[in-house]
Amino acid sequence: MAENKGIRTRVLLVAAMALIIAGATFGSLLIVRHQLQSQVTQDLTRDLAHSVTTFENLETQRLNALERENALLADLPTLKALMTTSDKPTIEDGGVHFWKISESDLFGLADNQGQVVAAYARDLNDSEQLSADLRQLFNTPTPRYLVSSERLYACSVRPLYFGREKDGILLGYVISGFVIGPDLLKQISQATAVDAAFLSQGRLVASTLDEPTRSQLTRLPNAAGHDLNAPVSLRLGNERFITATRDLSASAPVPLQLVVLKSFDQAEQSIRQIDRLVLITGFLALIIGTVLMIWLSRIVTRPLEDLATGVRAFGMGDSSHLLPSDGTREVQELSLAFARMRDEIFRTNQALLESERLATIGRMASSVSHDLRHYLASVYANSEFLASSPLSEHDRIEILSDIRSAVHGTTELIESMLIFSRTGAAIRRSHELIATLLERALTLLRAHPDAAGISLTATHGDPADSAALVDGRQIERAIYNLLLNACQSARTSHREARVEARLYARDGMISIEVEDNGPGVAESIRNSLFQPFVSEGKQKGSGLGLTLANCIAAEHGGEVTLVASGPGQTIFRMTIARGIVQQIAPEGANQKRWAAG
Secondary structure: OHHHHHHHHHHHHHHHHHHHHHHHHHHHHHHHHHHHHHHHHHHHHHHHHHHHHHHHHHHHHHHHHHHHHHHHHHOOHHHHHHHHOOOHHHHHHHHHHHHHHHOOOEEEEEEOOOOEEEEEEOOOOOHHHHHHHHHHHHHOOOOOEEEEOOEEEEEEEEEEEEOOOOOOEEEEEEEEEEEOOHHHHHHHHHHHOOEEEEEEOOEEEEEOOOHHHHHHHHHOOOOOOOEOOOOEEEEEOOEEEEEEEEEOHHHOOOOOEEEEEEEOHHHHHHHHHHHHHHHHHHHHHHHHHHHHHHHHHHHHHHHHHHHHHHHHHHHOOOOOOOOOOOOOHHHHHHHHHHHHHHHHHHHHHHHHHHHHHHHHHHHHHHHHHHHHHHHHHHHHHHHHHHHHOOOOHHHHHHHHHHHHHHHHHHHHHHHHHHHHHHOOOOOOOEEEEHHHHHHHHHHHHHOOHHHOOOEEEEEEOOHHHHEEEEOHHHHHHHHHHHHHHHHHHHOOOOOOOEEEEEEEEEOOEEEEEEEEOOOOOOHHHOOOOOOOOOOOOOOOOOOOHHHHHHHHHHHOOOEEEEEEEEOOEEEEEEEEEOOOOOOOOOOOOOOEEEEEO
16 A cells, blocks of 8 residues: 555656646747747738838829829920810810820819819720719818729829919819839838738728738728737738738728738748747656656655655554655654654653543533532532421422522533533434524523523514424523523623523524623633633533533534623624424514513
8 A cells, every 4th residue: 555655656746747847848838939929020010010111102202203294294385275175075185195195094184173074094994983083082182092993093183274373273183193003012012021902992902912812801800990000910811911001091082091911921930940849848858857757756755655654653543663764864864853753742642641631520520519519508408407497388498499499400510511421422303493492491591590680582583484403402402501601691790681582594594692781701711712611700600501502503503603792792693504494384473572580
């Protein structure tokens, strides 16, 4: 058996070492991975911001060039002359020449009211739709972008004046633009390895992504809803991207966003390589640590196991078990120290047991003999009165009553000693009404001399609500002890002696509170109140009343506690578990209260 325990100890040590190494490995892996992911995310975020800056710089350069070209066209006298005709067919025919001169992907002419009279675009046949889209530029505060026929244009709108711009007559507007397509977006991608896409009203109008990825991007909810300063991670197909968005809606007639995406693939490959390196290192450390722990366990744990066996044997009373003499120096010193301690404990324990036995016998004899002498003296004295002289019938009845009280007291003392000695040995449970047991205890208490002249009150609800599965005789005894203890305390009060009992049921428990207006429990015995033979301040009593009540309550799943104690108010509470009870009386009775003086 000891060998099996030793094997288990070594296995536990090895397993503990393995768990520590594995935990350290995985903890390090998580920390390293988290740090790498944070660093990668920061780097990718910078790349995204740099790509947007690159796009804006390129866009600004091309728009500046477009503005200059538009300014030259607006200064052409022939174009001004064409616009003065105010004839739409004439302007449409003549505008083709200027469109070819500008070499723009998009060209349009509008009158001084912002109505488009001519519109041209490469690879586009629907001029009416284009005219309608161009008209929206005049409703935009800073028009720079136009979405028309699933294409995105960067635009410039230049006014035409007859005469000088300051004091001339506005003839109309020249609109030109170029397509923002894959070629322009690739310039961004080549610099930062970032993909870019333009989204307008859930539609992809320009992108460097392949077709499957474009389709998945447009199907994602809020695909363009993340600020550039707060990039998020998206999974498109089998690839994960970090994405950010620049909102360009203020410069376009319709909502427009630039979405930039950076792939995590390359970074994930580097992180996976580091993960493998950390796992391999942890596995090697696990093997080396396990071998080292097995070797150490054979050197260290075996003497400790022998010492532990000796400790267990001493705990079971065997003080002759051999202790280990080998092992490390610390184990040898510990073994010698335990041997000396074992001998000393054995000698001290023998002396302590003898002393405690004598002290217990002395306390019991002192407490019981005092009460027995009191009762026997009463019996002896009253017997002398009966035998020495003739007495009247009234005197004889009074003397016999005193003798009966002394006999009852002696019987009660002996019964308390017997109950204390066999508490918990034979509990006979039955369905009882605790309210009925309380009434019986009060009836017995009224006949006790210590209850004479004391106002006794009790309160409880419907007796059926106090049903419990208990040993009725013991519970009645416990309640009686609490009430008698309260009466003995209340008799020492300088005011009218009063004892009140309250019974109530709550959450499967039944509580009986007993309150008196005595001087309270002395501070010196509050910590030892429920120990046997503790009865400070009482002229008589064995000191077992509260001890028995507490033991009986504990046997019924409860306890006796001192709730409050002070001059004029002391409250003891006894709780017991209801157990599995049956309904043995109808519900709905009113509260009952009675008084006895």
